[in-house]
Amino acid sequence: MRFGPLLVAEAExxxxxxxxxxxxxxxxxxTVLTPEHIAALxxxxxxxxxxxxxxTEDVEENQAATAVAEALAPDPHALNIRIAAAGAGRxxxxxxxxxxxxxxxxxxxxxxxxxxMITIAT
Numbered sequence: 103m104r105f106g107p108l109l110v111a112e113a114e115x116x117x118x119x120x121x122x123x124x125x126x127x128x129x130x131x132x133t134v135l136t137p138e139h140i141a142a143l144x145x146x147x148x149x150x151x152x153x154x155x156x157x158t159e160d161v162e163e164n165q166a167a168t169a170v171a172e173a174l175a176p177d178p179h180a181l182n183i184r185i186a187a188a189g190a191g192r193x194x195x196x197x198x199x200x201x202x203x204x205x206x207x208x209x210x211x212x213x214x215x216x217x218x219m220i221t222i223a224t
Contacts, residue, residue, distance in 0.1 A: 104155040110143045116153035117162075124148075132163060132190050163191030170213075170220070171195060 108116060118133045125142035133139070135153070143151065156162065161169070168185075171193040175183045182201070186194040197203070205224060213222050 103157055103160045106152060107150045108153050108155075109150055110140060110148055113143075113151050113153055114140050116151075116155045119152040119154055122148075122151070130190070164188035166220075167191050167193040170222075174222070 105119065113135050114137060116135055118129060118131055118135055118139075121131045122129050122143075124139060124146055127142075129139060135151075165188070167188045171185050171188075175181050175185060175195055178185050178195075182198040184196045184198055186196060210222050210224065213220065
């Protein structure tokens with residue numbers, strides 16, 4: 103993945119790294135920049151944006167977050183858990199009933215040790 107600043111004129115099809123106010127409207131982090139976004143950025147006088155450009159080996163952040171959540175809760179119904187839709191590279195797991203949660207701290211720490219860009223928070 104390439105990540106960093108890029109000229110707006112070259113940014114179509116890249117993924118916005120930080121939310122921006124463009125043409126008076128918020129464009130969220132993770133948005134794939136379209137010709138309309140580029141035109142609005144140019145009209146606002148923005149010359150450069152920070153973006154991500156995925157390579158063929160990369161996985162989009164919402165797909166990756168969903169895969170991690172599904173690995174953590176492979177049978178959410180049996181666990182009384184609801185897996186929320188991914189957004190901005192994050193997926194929340196919600197308890198569907200009252201009770202006590204038991205976590206395997208060693209496994210969570212191991213997952214968190216895979217890469218600084220992956221975090222399991224409890």
